[in-house]
Amino acid sequence: MxxxxxxxxxxxxxxxxxxxxxxxxxxxxxxxxxxxxxxxxxxxxxxxxxxxxxxxxxxxxxxxxxxxxxxxxxxxxxxxxxxxxxxxxxxxxxxxASQVSITDNGNETKVWSTKATVKDLLKDENITTRPHDVVNVALDTKSKTV
Known part of the structure; x- marks a missing residue:
């Protein structure tokens, strides 16, 4: 080596x-x-x-x-x-939240809501419906689709 x-x-x-x-x-x-x-x-x-x-x-x-x-x-x-x-x-x-228009006795109001149904939305806005009231959509309609 x-x-x-x-x-x-x-x-x-x-x-x-x-x-x-x-x-x-x-x-x-x-x-x-x-x-x-x-x-x-x-x-x-x-x-x-x-x-x-x-x-x-x-x-x-x-x-x-x-x-x-x-x-x-x-x-x-x-x-x-x-x-x-x-x-x-x-x-x-x-x-x-989505903006929704509510017409009550001819008065239109726009509100923001996260409620799931029209019924919950109306309740949240303190609006009660009576049997003779006209509601354009079913109360169980998803409020996001109205």
């Missing part, structure tokens, strides 16, 4: 250190990713009969709705309130 050959055997590969560093970086990144994902809270959003399961790091209900693409309007309904702190397993009820 010559001197030249023995020195090549004893030298560490020039790729050994970069490979070790890259491996370490990948392991650290994976640990951070799994810790990040594992610390998210599970929430359920009920929106117009649609159930949305989500994981979030949001601090409040409003932030969680933003993360899922739900924008709160001024007349929309959300329960618990948008400032409520998020808890794991929380259920959030969201209803989008």
């Amino acid at each position: 010559t001197m030249e050959n023995s020195s090549n055997v004893d030298q560490p590969s020039k790729w050994k250190l970069p490979i070790l560093i890259a491996g370490f970086v990948i392991v650290v990144a994976l640990v951070f990713y799994f810790v990040f994902e594992g610390t998210k809270n599970d929430i359920t959003i009920l929106n117009a009969g649609e159930k949305i399961e989500a994981k979030t790091h949001a601090a409040t209900v409003g932030e969680a709705l933003d993360e899922t693409g739900i924008k709160l309007g001024a007349h929309d309904s959300v329960s618990p309130s948008k400032n409520t702190k998020i808890k794991d397993g929380m259920e959030i009820n969201f209803s989008k």
